Amino acid sequence: MRLAILGAGPGGYAAAIKAARSGAQVTLIEAEEVGGVCLNLGCVPTKVLIASSVLFAKALRLEDFGIEVKGGITPNFPRMIERKNKIVTIQQKGIRNLLKGHGITLTEGRGTLTSPGEIRVALKNGSQDIVKTDGTIIATGSRPLQVQAFPFDGERILSSNDALQMEELPKSLLILGAGFIGCEFASFFRDLGVEVTVIEMLPRVVAGEDIEISALLEREFKKKGIKLLTGVKADKVDVRDDGIRVSFPDGKEVSGEKMLVAVGRAVNTEGIGLETVGVDRGSKGEILVDEKLQTNVPGIFAIGDVIGGFMLAHVASKEGKVAAQNAMGGNTTMDYTSVPSAIFTSPEIASVGLREQQALEKDIKVKTGHLQFRSLGKAHIIGEIEGLVKVISDASSDKVLGVHIIGPHASELIHEAALAIQKGLKTRDITDTIHVHPTLSEVILEAAEDVHGEATHVPKKLLT
Amino acid sequence: MNPEDLKYHKEHLWVKIAGKKATIGVTDYAQDALGDIVYIDLPEPDTDVEANGEIGEIESTKATSSIISPVNGRIIKVNEDLSESPELINDDPYGKGWIAVIETTDASELDDLMDSAEYTKYVEEEAK
Numbered sequence: 375m376r377l378a379i380l381g382a383g384p385g386g387y388a389a390a391i392k393a394a395r396s397g398a399q400v401t402l403i404e405a406e407e408v409g410g411v412c413l414n415l416g417c418v419p420t421k422v423l424i425a426s427s428v429l430f431a432k433a434l435r436l437e438d439f440g441i442e443v444k445g446g447i448t449p450n451f452p453r454m455i456e457r458k459n460k461i462v463t464i465q466q467k468g469i470r471n472l473l474k475g476h477g478i479t480l481t482e483g484r485g486t487l488t489s490p491g492e493i494r495v496a497l498k499n500g501s502q503d504i505v506k507t508d509g510t511i512i513a514t515g516s517r518p519l520q521v522q523a524f525p526f527d528g529e530r531i532l533s534s535n536d537a538l539q540m541e542e543l544p545k546s547l548l549i550l551g552a553g554f555i556g557c558e559f560a561s562f563f564r565d566l567g568v569e570v571t572v573i574e575m576l577p578r579v580v581a582g583e584d585i586e587i588s589a590l591l592e593r594e595f596k597k598k599g600i601k602l603l604t605g606v607k608a609d610k611v612d613v614r615d616d617g618i619r620v621s622f623p624d625g626k627e628v629s630g631e632k633m634l635v636a637v638g639r640a641v642n643t644e645g646i647g648l649e650t651v652g653v654d655r656g657s658k659g660e661i662l663v664d665e666k667l668q669t670n671v672p673g674i675f676a677i678g679d680v681i682g683g684f685m686l687a688h689v690a691s692k693e694g695k696v697a698a699q700n701a702m703g704g705n706t707t708m709d710y711t712s713v714p715s716a717i718f719t720s721p722e723i724a725s726v727g728l729r730e731q732q733a734l735e736k737d738i739k740v741k742t743g744h745l746q747f748r749s750l751g752k753a754h755i756i757g758e759i760e761g762l763v764k765v766i767s768d769a770s771s772d773k774v775l776g777v778h779i780i781g782p783h784a785s786e787l788i789h790e791a792a793l794a795i796q797k798g799l800k801t802r803d804i805t806d807t808i809h810v811h812p813t814l815s816e817v818i819l820e821a822a823e824d825v826h827g828e829a830t831h832v833p834k835k836l837l838t
Numbered sequence: 839m840n841p842e843d844l845k846y847h848k849e850h851l852w853v854k855i856a857g858k859k860a861t862i863g864v865t866d867y868a869q870d871a872l873g874d875i876v877y878i879d880l881p882e883p884d885t886d887v888e889a890n891g892e893i894g895e896i897e898s899t900k901a902t903s904s905i906i907s908p909v910n911g912r913i914i915k916v917n918e919d920l921s922e923s924p925e926l927i928n929d930d931p932y933g934k935g936w937i938a939v940i941e942t943t944d945a946s947e948l949d950d951l952m953d954s955a956e957y958t959k960y961v962e963e964e965a966k
Contacts, residue, residue, distance in 0.1 A: 593879060593895070596879075597877060746901065746902060748898075748899060748900060748901065748902075749900070749901070754899070759876075759899060833900060833901050
């Protein structure tokens with residue numbers, strides 16, 4: 375069968391490869407660059423830059439590790455951007471080779487559905503192509519959400535896309551929005567010495583996370599010298615030659631050289647022919663799909679950011695595989711039981727499953743176990759003692775319901791918890807499993823033990 | 839060991855009373871048990887505090903612990919030097935390591951605190 379996929383981001387290309395391996399004749403249509411936002415403007419480039427800022431922050435402590443530095447060390451921002459661009463290019467090439475190797479046709483241009491079985495593509499070279507297909511997967515992704523009061527100008531008021539193209543470090547930066555994007559940039563720029571002020575309407579940073587994780591990140595941000603203004607709504611912005619001034623309803627003001635607006639993502643559903651073929655959309659413009667990821671139009675599927683929901687690259691990839699199977703006649707449903715996520719601040723955050731405040735809202739009786747990274751030898755060995763693990767389990771069945779980590783390598787540590795939740799394991803299954811010593815992974819073991827009051831390295835409480 | 843002119847709270851705080859003003863800090867026993875103190879989250883001046891309510895946090899290389907207020911009142915002064923040098927708490931817990939000054943609303947509450955001898959005994963009991 376013929377399958378057309380609109381968008382070659384992590385969802386689209388995963389779907390393409392899955393379908394091609396199952397024997398479909400796949401055309402992958404991409405208006406920008408293969409890899410989508412994830413590879414070009416999101417996950418990958420930000421993490422490349424953060425690798426530099428984290429290394430720089432650690433390098434400032436080299437003497438603690440017995441390494442003498444002769445002469446100073448300074449960040450070279452243009453070199454960081456150059457390294458980022460190089461890595462992105464390598465990864466793009468990797469994806470192109472993967473596509474080629476699987477016999478997938480990559481059509482580079484903007485595709486529009488003209489009927490359920492036809493996509494017209496305005497090719498990058500100016501000509502036009504018509505793709506005939508038996509099934510379609512829409513994976514057009516999302517873009518930074520623009521707020522009317524703070525329109526992006528690419529110079530002073532930046533989107534996350536613009537922030538990745540800066541030529542030099544600003545002296546000071548205002549960040550509007552303390553979600554994961556705002557906080558990652560805050561952490562990155564602050565670690566490189568930029569004065570950072572974060573403005574957030576909600577009462578806490580990374581408000582989607584467990585409340586204790588937000589509290590700890592706030593403290594770590596304060597320690598870094600990031601100025602946090604939470605629970606406040608920015609009113610107006612005044613763009614001047616010498617910088618940006620943001621004012622609040624109470625008359626207070628903050629100023630900075632530039633401002634990054636990271637208040638959310640908008641779905642890319644315009645100009646792709648959804649109205650023509652009659653695909654239904656929800657209140658935020660997102661494409662509505664059923665549990666097989668099919669839209670109301672038979673044969674047209676949608677995955678990734680464009681369907682709203684998690685808006686995570688790894689979820690999109692999984693959805694891509696499911697949609698590809700279903701587009702080829704399969705009968706697979708998407709399982710969101712265990713969706714881990716990570717925030718690459720310093721310290722890192724990762725979580726999966728239930729937050730404690732959700733347990734309260736839903737009146738689920740839970741038990742919690744905590745462990746501070748500083749209780750374990752490995753955290754001291756690597757010189758990163760800040761952080762906490764919190765395990766939430768069902769009070770009667772002992773099943774793991776949620777695990778929340780803030781601390782070194784949180785994004786790697788979370789997968790033991792993700793597997794536990796996916797498979798319905800109990801905290802006792804974790805405590806029965808021997809963990810290597812000395813490792814950071816012991817934090818999960820001991821936090822699970824702490825659910826039962828049995829963690830070896832939880833010190834007897836001195837102060838409350 | 840524990841200065842005799844001070845009062846003590848069971849959360850291992852010392853309290854120095856001068857009229858309605860109570861200067862607080864952590865005891866030598868507490869600083870020793872906590873280990874090297876690396877950060878302190880100080881209370882905000884001019885905020886009202888409740889007895890046994892959390893007013894800040896101490897981070898040592900071993901643990902993070904809440905600092906509670908031994909009395910009802912209002913924070914009138916905090917030791918800003920601790921932001922830069924939290925180790926003052928280890929080096930000089932009863933002197934340069936003081937944490938905050940609280941103006942008490944009900945000075946009679948201070949009578950509930952332990953004296954030096956009682957606190958020494960309390961610590962011995964705890965250590966058992």
